[in-house]
Each structure stands twice: as structure tokens, then as C-alpha cells.
Amino acid sequence: MRRDRQGGTRLSSVTGRLDGVLQCIWAVRLLSAGRDFWSLVFPTECAACTLPTVSLCPECRAQVRKATVRPFRADGGAQALPAAEGCDGGSGDPTVIGALPVTAAGHYRGTVARVLLSYKNHRRTDVGRPLQAALAGALQTAVHEVREGGELGELLLVPVPTRGASVRRRGYDPLGLLLAGLGRRGELPAGCRVDALVVYHGPLKGRPSALPGGTGPVSQKGLGGSQRRINVHASMALATGRQLPPGTLCLVVDDVLTTGATIAEVTRVLRHAGAAVAGAVVVAATPAPSRAR
Numbered sequence: 001m002r003r004d005r006q007g008g009t010r011l012s013s014v015t016g017r018l019d020g021v022l023q024c025i026w027a028v029r030l031l032s033a034g035r036d037f038w039s040l041v042f043p044t045e046c047a048a049c050t051l052p053t054v055s056l057c058p059e060c061r062a063q064v065r066k067a068t069v070r071p072f073r074a075d076g077g078a079q080a081l082p083a084a085e086g087c088d089g090g091s092g093d094p095t096v097i098g099a100l101p102v103t104a105a106g107h108y109r110g111t112v113a114r115v116l117l118s119y120k121n122h123r124r125t126d127v128g129r130p131l132q133a134a135l136a137g138a139l140q141t142a143v144h145e146v147r148e149g150g151e152l153g154e155l156l157l158v159p160v161p162t163r164g165a166s167v168r169r170r171g172y173d174p175l176g177l178l179l180a181g182l183g184r185r186g187e188l189p190a191g192c193r194v195d196a197l198v199v200y201h202g203p204l205k206g207r208p209s210a211l212p213g214g215t216g217p218v219s220q221k222g223l224g225g226s227q228r229r230i231n232v233h234a235s236m237a238l239a240t241g242r243q244l245p246p247g248t249l250c251l252v253v254d255d256v257l258t259t260g261a262t263i264a265e266v267t268r269v270l271r272h273a274g275a276a277v278a279g280a281v282v283v284a285a286t287p288a289p290s291r292a293r
Ligand SMILES: [Zn+2]
Pocket: 046, 047, 048, 049, 050, 051, 056, 057, 058, 059, 060, 061
């Protein structure tokens, strides 16, 4: 009897342990499924260094902050920029009389470049906040300079438009999202408002193109300075039904400055509509492809 009792006790102990193991396996499975679901909804690695964490790890966040805390003039290396407002003397040659001033929060390299790429191309909108902070700083600097020049009226912040196909592919407009966040938080400089005045008007039928494979603008990625200028020229227009009071003061806003061809096209449209373009502001500036080589 005693042996039976002992056997029964041993059996129930084994069954108990088995139950425990099974429960453990189910718990692990449940946890794993939960983790998979969580990682779908919330990113689980740093957008810059892939360290397991949510969003940006503290070190990368600090690096982005350090690299974007002192905005600087970035128009020196961008050959396709238009002339500065009111000083082209009709020549239209920015190399002689000074290019449109561009203020950048940081250089497009290292952690800043990785975070921007993740944000723009890998749907990591969770890292928008540090980029917003960088853009806000550059906007404050640029607006301060405009005000020091004696321009005290309202300033329109005109974003470089995003192509409809890019928005559909990504599911969001990266630059629009940054500016909307700043507007919501009340972090735009005083006396400024965002106005998406300029739009792409799509492929132009019959427009001669020096680029292979088409007549409409394609992505600027991988193109050289002159190709970028040709690619984007006359590709934009004022949004339908919009008019501007003469002399409306504008700043063009973009995420990355490369050659300045896109900023030049937005400036062309705005000036043609009678606006005065005081400068441009970008999150990061990269050397033009020819210089980078
Ligand atoms: Zn990191």
C-alpha cells in the first residue's frame, strides 16, 4: 500500500511537472506570439544601429541631437541652387552673385543619414520626433536671419512637394508629417505658417528630356547635378486655384539638400507667382554627387 501511495505520489509529481512544462511551453508560445504582434505594431530595434530597443537607442538619439544642434549655412556645395532673392541683377548666375541661402540642421552622414533613411524609406515614422526637433532648430535660425534682414511680415513655409507615387508607395508624406508635427506642437517659429503651395503637375507630355527612358520627372536619386536640374525643371506648379499677394515672403523647406535642383524648381514657381523667396531650410545637407566622388 505504502509502495502504491509512493508510486501514486511520484506519478502525480511527474504529471505535475509535465503540466508545469506544458504550461511553460504555452506561456513561451503566447509570449512569442505577443512579441511578434508587438514588433509589428511597435518597432523593436533602433532605427540607426539596430540595437534591440524601441525607436532610437539613447546613444543614437544623443548622436542625432549633437549632430543637429547647431544649424549652419549649407548652400556652398549645392551647384543647382538659384540666386539669392533680389541680388541676381538679371544674370541668374548664383555662382557670381550668391546662391539662395540654405540653412541645414546637420550633415547627411552617419547616424543622421541612417535615421533619415529609416524614417523616409523604411516606414520608421516613430523616429520623426528627433528629426522634427532638428528641423525646428534650423527653421528658428533661418527665420531669425530673415527677421534680422528687416522682414517682419508673415513668412510662408513652403514644403518641397512629394510625388503622389512616392506617397502611395510609402503610405505617408515624410516632410509633410514632420511639419504637421511641428505645427501641432506649436514649435514653428513665430509669424510662420506651413502652406503646401507648390505641387508636382506630373509627367509633361512632349517635354524633351535628356534622361533615358521618358519625358516626365523621375526620382532624383542617383542623378548628377545637371541631370537633376533637367529632370526636375518645369515639373512643378502652384497648387490649383492658388494665387499669391505680390511680395509674399516664403522659405522653402525640404528634408535633404543635395544639388539644390528641387529647391530651385520650387523657388522658380514661387517667384513666377510673385513671391519673394528668402531662403530654404533642410534637415540635412549632403555634398553633391560630383563633390562626393
Ligand atoms: Zn542605436
